[in-house]
Amino acid sequence: MTLLRRKKNVTGEIVLITGAGSGIGRLMALKFAHLGAVLVLWDVNREGNKETGRLAKEVGAVSIHTYTCDCSKKQEIYEYADKVKKEVGDVSILINNAGIVSGKKFLDCPDSLVQKTIEVNTMAHFWTYKAFLPAMIASNHGHLVSIASSAGLTGASGLADYCSTKFAAVGFAESIDVEMHALKKTGVKTTIVCPYLIHTGMFDGCRSKWPHLIPSLDSEYAAEMIVNAVLREQVYLIMPRTLYIVVALKNILPVKMIRLLENYLGAFNFMDNFSGCLKKD
Ligand SMILES: NC(=O)c1ccc[n+]([C@@H]2O[C@H](COP(=O)([O-])OP(=O)(O)OC[C@H]3O[C@@H](n4cnc5c(N)ncnc54)[C@H](O)[C@@H]3O)[C@@H](O)[C@H]2O)c1
Numbered sequence: 001m002t003l004l005r006r007k008k009n010v011t012g013e014i015v016l017i018t019g020a021g022s023g024i025g026r027l028m029a030l031k032f033a034h035l036g037a038v039l040v041l042w043d044v045n046r047e048g049n050k051e052t053g054r055l056a057k058e059v060g061a062v063s064i065h066t067y068t069c070d071c072s073k074k075q076e077i078y079e080y081a082d083k084v085k086k087e088v089g090d091v092s093i094l095i096n097n098a099g100i101v102s103g104k105k106f107l108d109c110p111d112s113l114v115q116k117t118i119e120v121n122t123m124a125h126f127w128t129y130k131a132f133l134p135a136m137i138a139s140n141h142g143h144l145v146s147i148a149s150s151a152g153l154t155g156a157s158g159l160a161d162y163c164s165t166k167f168a169a170v171g172f173a174e175s176i177d178v179e180m181h182a183l184k185k186t187g188v189k190t191t192i193v194c195p196y197l198i199h200t201g202m203f204d205g206c207r208s209k210w211p212h213l214i215p216s217l218d219s220e221y222a223a224e225m226i227v228n229a230v231l232r233e234q235v236y237l238i239m240p241r242t243l244y245i246v247v248a249l250k251n252i253l254p255v256k257m258i259r260l261l262e263n264y265l266g267a268f269n270f271m272d273n274f275s276g277c278l279k280k281d
Pocket residue numbers: 018019020021022023024025042043044045048069070071072073096097098099100120147148149150194195196197198199200201202203279
């Protein structure tokens with residue numbers, strides 16, 4: 001947790017959101033639109049992305065640029081990044097939000113799907129940073145936002161591919177933040193977001209075993225918390241708050257007790273009733 005800072009002004013900042021075509025990507029887009037930011041919206045889902053653009057216009061967005069970009073493809077990321085630089089300018093707030101989940105037990109998950117999950121949830125972060133970080137470093141101004149997951153802090157059964165990609169996303173974003181400090185580029189901020197279950201449809205069928213202890217999150221609330229964390233330049237956002245305690249316990253308890261705790265909290269069976277499926281392009 002970070003002490004509350006004053007909220008920064010993002011009017012005129014160029015905000016790129018990947019996976020803006022639905023869920024919290026769309027909700028964040030609408031919030032940044034309201035704050036006067038220039039929106040660059042990427043999604044593989046053209047229609048969903050167009051709809052986000054339309055809704056952003058309705059709430060008074062000053063400038064909206066939508067691109068149908070498949071973030072599982074490095075070349076496509078680089079091509080669209082060049083287009084954005086030419087057509088809009090240098091991105092100053094990069095939000096890596098696009099994500100997928102197979103929802104399969106590790107041995108049931110086809111290799112191609114494991115690879116796709118890694119490409120979208122992790123590798124895309126590397127390529128977008130490669131594309132947009134140099135301008136942020138040059139001006140010592142920018143903000144890198146990683147929408148990871150609580151699955152990036154603790155493992156869960158039936159989520160081996162997803163957890164690995166989210167652990168990697170956390171490690172990557174954290175390392176670049178350390179690197180920015182080492183380079184004395186402290187004007188380039190980082191926010192790493194680790195939410196538990198959010199009601200967006202991505203994890204349909206899954207629910208919290210102990211909703212009073214670890215409640216699932218309303219999507220509007222989650223998006224509001226994320227945007228506020230960006231405005232206050234908060235480095236880590238873990239939601240709900242009780243997860244800060246779970247993570248702390250994980251780091252101090254013996255492994256046997258951790259497994260008992262994980263079982264008690266539902267990490268063994270969280271995916272048993274998963275009914276979500278990957279959205280089509
Ligand atoms: N929903 C949850 O419970 C939850 C919890 C923790 C973290 N998250 C993370 O939050 C982020 C947003 O998820 P959401 O809940 O809004 O789900 P969502 O499915 O509504 O949104 C994901 C978006 O990413 C897009 N996308 C998927 N593959 C893509 C690709 N190859 N290229 C470009 N865009 C692509 C989808 O079209 C979709 O619009 C994800 O990274 C997810 O892992 C979600």
